[in-house]
Each structure stands twice: as structure tokens, then as C-alpha cells.
Amino acid sequence: MSAMPSVEAHAAELAASLHGPEKVRTRLVDEIREGLADTIAAHTREGEPPEGVFERAVREFGTPAELAPSCQRELxxxxxxxxxxxxxxxxxxxxxxxxxxxxxxxxxxxxxxxxxxxxxxxxxxxxxxxxxxxxxxxxxxxxxxxxxxxxxxxxxxxxxxxxxxxxxxxxxxxxxxxxxxxxxxxxxxxxxxxxxxxxxxx
CATH class of the missing domain: 1.20.1260 (Ferritin)
Structure with a gap:
């Protein structure tokens, strides 16, 4: 699976676990999606192999389960x-x-x-x-x-x-x-x- 579809799957999993005002939920998920994509892009520019860049970015940025509690508090x-x-x-x-x-x-x-x-x-x-x-x-x-x-x-x-x-x-x-x-x-x-x-x- 390439990095970008993986980013979308990551964002979709996070969105599905959150409840609250739709506008705020969308903003939070969009911010995390963009941040994860930027992290992947930065690692790619550094010459890292494509097959491992998504996993490394998620380790740094957080899995949906790790990000959900702080997002849910805000919601x-x-x-x-x-x-x-x-x-x-x-x-x-x-x-x-x-x-x-x-x-x-x-x-x-x-x-x-x-x-x-x-x-x-x-x-x-x-x-x-x-x-x-x-x-x-x-x-x-x-x-x-x-x-x-x-x-x-x-x-x-x-x-x-x-x-x-x-x-x-x-x-x-x-x-x-x-x-x-x-x-x-x-x-x-x-x-x-x-x-x-x-x-x-x-």
C-alpha cells in the first residue's frame, strides 16, 4: 500500500472513533491528515525507502488509537x-x-x-x-x-x-x-x- 492511501486510512480510522460537532471533528482529522502527510513527505525528501516511510511517520506522529483521546477531549x-x-x-x-x-x-x-x-x-x-x-x-x-x-x-x-x-x-x-x-x-x-x-x- 502506498503512503497516501495509508494516510487516508489512518484519517478514516481516527474519524470513525470520534464523536462531537462535525465541523470540529473534520478540522481535527484534516489537521492530523495534513501533518502526517507532511511528515511522510519530509522523510521521502531525505531519501528514505517508500515502503517504510509511512510506518516511521506513524511512530512519530501517533496511531489513531494514540491520537483519539486528545481529539475526543477537544470535541x-x-x-x-x-x-x-x-x-x-x-x-x-x-x-x-x-x-x-x-x-x-x-x-x-x-x-x-x-x-x-x-x-x-x-x-x-x-x-x-x-x-x-x-x-x-x-x-x-x-x-x-x-x-x-x-x-x-x-x-x-x-x-x-x-x-x-x-x-x-x-x-x-x-x-x-x-x-x-x-x-x-x-x-x-x-x-x-x-x-x-x-x-x-x-
Whole structure:
């Protein structure tokens, strides 16, 4: 097998072992693919025999199994930020829709505020200001379960409010649609975040 197909196989094996935001995953795999190809090219220019250059480059650069843990950590942080941002944006929209259709609910408001505060705290802990500091291993799970709770709570709360609401049906329909959309987006992101957290080495 020539070096370039071997590089593609190396990149494909690494990509298959990673989970998280597709854009970040693609960037990481592309960077590693290009770095490995550059290492092979450098050894080739030095006159090394083609049949051994790929194996030597991999020994220096790392196998997919060796590279995956650090890549997965970065993907988990990226997914944690994505989930937290989703909660921080979606929950206030749902609360606003609830208030518009049914009036403010102290319980819903308290739950929403707690969810948004946790999301904003997570964003701060994983943002550029905190870059270089280790991300606590429990933080992705906190973000994931906060998103899960927020996503699950939205639908039954909306249903209960809709059944007891005296508001006009267009407002109820608008609030319900927003709640269902928010549930899908938040719950899906939280599910991916939980999976990333499980895959990230301690």
C-alpha cells in the first residue's frame, strides 16, 4: 500500500472513533491528515525507502488509537459549549413564549433561570478566557444533564399550561411550537454531550 492511501486510512480510522460537532471533528482529522502527510513527505525528501516511510511517520506522529483521546477531549469541550449555548438561547425563548400565552410562572421562571445560569457558567469555564485551564471532568456531564432536564421539562410543562390556558389559541399554538422545537434541539445536543462525556478519558 502506498503512503497516501495509508494516510487516508489512518484519517478514516481516527474519524470513525470520534464523536462531537462535525465541523470540529473534520478540522481535527484534516489537521492530523495534513501533518502526517507532511511528515511522510519530509522523510521521502531525505531519501528514505517508500515502503517504510509511512510506518516511521506513524511512530512519530501517533496511531489513531494514540491520537483519539486528545481529539475526543477537544470535541467534548466543543459539544459541551454547544449544548450550553443551546440551553442559554432556547430556554429564554420558551419562557418568553410561556409568559406571552399564559403569564409568568414562578416555578418555570426559577427553573429557566437556573438552567441559563448553569449554561452561562459552563460557557465561561470553557471559553477563551479559561483557555489553557483544565476543564473539570464532571463539567460535560453537568451540561448534558442540565440540557436533558431542560429539554424534557419543556414539553409536559407546555402541555399542562395549554390544557389550562385561557389565552387565545394562536398564542398557545405559537408557544407550543416553540417548546417542541426547543425540546428537539436541546435534547439532541444534550444526548450527544452525554455520549462525548462517556468517551472522554478521565
Amino acid at each position: 467534548t469541550v466543543a459539544q459541551t459549549r454547544r449544548t450550553s449555548l443551546t440551553v442559554a438561547l432556547a430556554v429564554p425563548v420558551v419562557l418568553a413564549a410561556w409568559s406571552l400565552a399564559w403569564g409568568a410562572s414562578a416555578v418555570a421562571l426559577a427553573v429557566g433561570i437556573v438552567g441559563v445560569v448553569l449554561a452561562l457558567g459552563t460557557l465561561a469555564a470553557t471559553g477563551s478566557v479559561a483557555r489553557g485551564l483544565p476543564v473539570p471532568g464532571w463539567l460535560p456531564l453537568v451540561a448534558a444533564w442540565s440540557g436533558t432536564i431542560a429539554g424534557v421539562a419543556v414539553v409536559p410543562t407546555t402541555l399542562a399550561l395549554a390544557l389550562t390556558s385561557a389565552a387565545s389559541w394562536p398564542l398557545v399554538l405559537l408557544a407550543s411550537v416553540l417548546a417542541v422545537v426547543a425540546h428537539g434541539v436541546v435534547a439532541g445536543s444534550a444526548r450527544t454531550c452525554r455520549r462525548c462525556a462517556r468517551l472522554t478519558p478521565a
